[in-house]
Amino acid sequence: MTYPWGDSRRFNSYKRFLQQRFGTRAQKLALDAGFTCPNRDGRVGTGGCTYCLNAAFNPSYCSSRKSIAQQLDEGIEFHRNRYRRAGAYLAYFQSFSNTYAPLSRLREIYQPAIEHPDIQGIVIGTRPDCIDDEKLDFFAELQQRIFVSIEYGIESCRDETLRRINRGHDFATACRAVEATARRGIHCAGHFIYGLPGETPDHWLHDLNLIHRLPLNGIKFHQLQIIKGTAMEQEFNTHPSDFYTFTQESYIDFIVQITERLNPDFVIERFAGEVPPRFLSVNHWGLTRYDVILQKIEKKLAELDTWQGKLWDKAEKCTPKVVSLNEKL
Numbered sequence: 001m002t003y004p005w006g007d008s009r010r011f012n013s014y015k016r017f018l019q020q021r022f023g024t025r026a027q028k029l030a031l032d033a034g035f036t037c038p039n040r041d042g043r044v045g046t047g048g049c050t051y052c053l054n055a056a057f058n059p060s061y062c063s064s065r066k067s068i069a070q071q072l073d074e075g076i077e078f079h080r081n082r083y084r085r086a087g088a089y090l091a092y093f094q095s096f097s098n099t100y101a102p103l104s105r106l107r108e109i110y111q112p113a114i115e116h117p118d119i120q121g122i123v124i125g126t127r128p129d130c131i132d133d134e135k136l137d138f139f140a141e142l143q144q145r146i147f148v149s150i151e152y153g154i155e156s157c158r159d160e161t162l163r164r165i166n167r168g169h170d171f172a173t174a175c176r177a178v179e180a181t182a183r184r185g186i187h188c189a190g191h192f193i194y195g196l197p198g199e200t201p202d203h204w205l206h207d208l209n210l211i212h213r214l215p216l217n218g219i220k221f222h223q224l225q226i227i228k229g230t231a232m233e234q235e236f237n238t239h240p241s242d243f244y245t246f247t248q249e250s251y252i253d254f255i256v257q258i259t260e261r262l263n264p265d266f267v268i269e270r271f272a273g274e275v276p277p278r279f280l281s282v283n284h285w286g287l288t289r290y291d292v293i294l295q296k297i298e299k300k301l302a303e304l305d306t307w308q309g310k311l312w313d314k315a316e317k318c319t320p321k322v323v324s325l326n327e328k329l
Contacts, residue, residue: 003307004264010298010307011259014218014269021147022120024087029075029119032095033109034064037127039168040096044129049155050165050231051193051224053279062095068112076118088120090147099126099150103134114146121147125191128152128177129169140184149187151220152177157207161196165232175214182215189269190216194254195224197235197242201254205261212263219266221258222273223251226282233281248285252293256300264309271297 005012006020018026039045062071072091079086091113099106113119124139131150139148154174156162162170174190181188190211194204211219223246226236236243246254255271262268274290277283285293301307 004309005267010301011268012264012266012308014267017218017267018088018090022088025085026088026090026120027079027086028090028092028123029072029079030062030092030094031068031071031075031113032062032064033068033093033098035093035096035098035100037097037100037168038129039166044168045166047166047231049167050235051196051227053227053230064095068109069116072113072116072119089118090121090123090149091116091119092123092125094123094125097127097130098124099135100130103138106135106138114142119146121149123149123151125151125153127169128154128174131177131181133180136180136184136186139181139186143186147187149189149218150181151189151191151218152181154178154190155193156196156199157210158199158203161198164197171210178214178216182217187217188215189218189220189267190214191220191222193222193224194251195244195246197232197239200244201257204254205257208258208261216266218269219262220270221255221268222270225273225275225280227275227279228281230281236282245282245284248288248293248296252296252300255297256304256306259297259301259308260306260310261312262308263312266308268308 002008003010003012005016007013007016009016015025037048040048062075066074068091072089076089079089091110093110093113101109110122113122122142139150142148152174154171155165155167157171159170162168178188178190192211194201224232224243226233251272259268259271270290272290272293277287
């Protein structure tokens with residue numbers, strides 16, 4: 001069977017999207033450009049998000065002590081030795097908030113990636129309160145030359161949760177940023193975390209109605225992981241009953257429910273997060289790697305004969321629409 005996105009895989013995969021875009025396998029190269037965040041430096045708060053420890057998510061070659069060019073060269077070498085199949089590379093500005101600087105400074109930071117002969121596009125990870133019209137106009141102009149994607153950390157649709165995790169912005173801010181990005185035709189993805197304190201699977205299934213109202217191109221899901229040394233580790237140890245904790249099996253069952261209710265036009269960039277076990281304060285999944293989790297999700301989709309969007313029109317009768325910048329949700 002061929003699904004609406006054009007292949008036999010049961011979800012609209014990022015791998016397929018990039019393959020169609022570049023005509024070959026594309027690999028993202030994570031970069032640390034030395035940014036910080038406004039909820040770290042005091043502009044809107046201090047301490048950062050309570051769950052965050054960036055070192056847990058960075059590959060070994062990724063360090064702000066190295067130049068962007070050096071990180072790219074080492075990243076390409078790393079992936080060529082590991083996979084040997086990538087024909088295109090994307091510079092992924094991942095650590096912290098990669099638009100949190102004046103545009104003049106951003107141009108300087110991005111330039112080595114834009115000019116690198118092996119780089120076909122850039123992916124910018126940032127917060128929705130670290131973008132503005134000037135920066136978006138720059139990205140809109142840049143995408144005439146190379147592929148540009150902006151990934152917004154939205155994390156939750158619930159303002160109470162965003163306050164509790166010290167996020168420093170509300171959901172309406174995320175809606176405005178996504179809409180402004182989509183209006184310029186820039187590829188836009190949203191990142192969401194399942195397992196944040198005070199939230200339950202019923203909340204997340206209901207919140208799909210809000211997510212469907214966002215004009216996103218891509219979406220990333222991560223299960224909450226309790227990282228050593230974070231404020232959330234302390235909160236989890238003090239109030240464990242406030243957290244819905246997934247086993248590997250229960251997460252797979254849940255993410256299948258999300259997938260079959262999800263807008264089939266959304267490219268799923270990731271189903272789950274992966275942190276080296278040495279960083280985890282609580283480890284319910286053992287040493288299972290993401291590729292194994294992905295295989296299990298696809299196996300479950302096949303067992304249930306379901307796929308992305310199969311129940312989309314039944315997800316509380318939600319009809320997606322573009323969110324107005326002035327609309328209250």
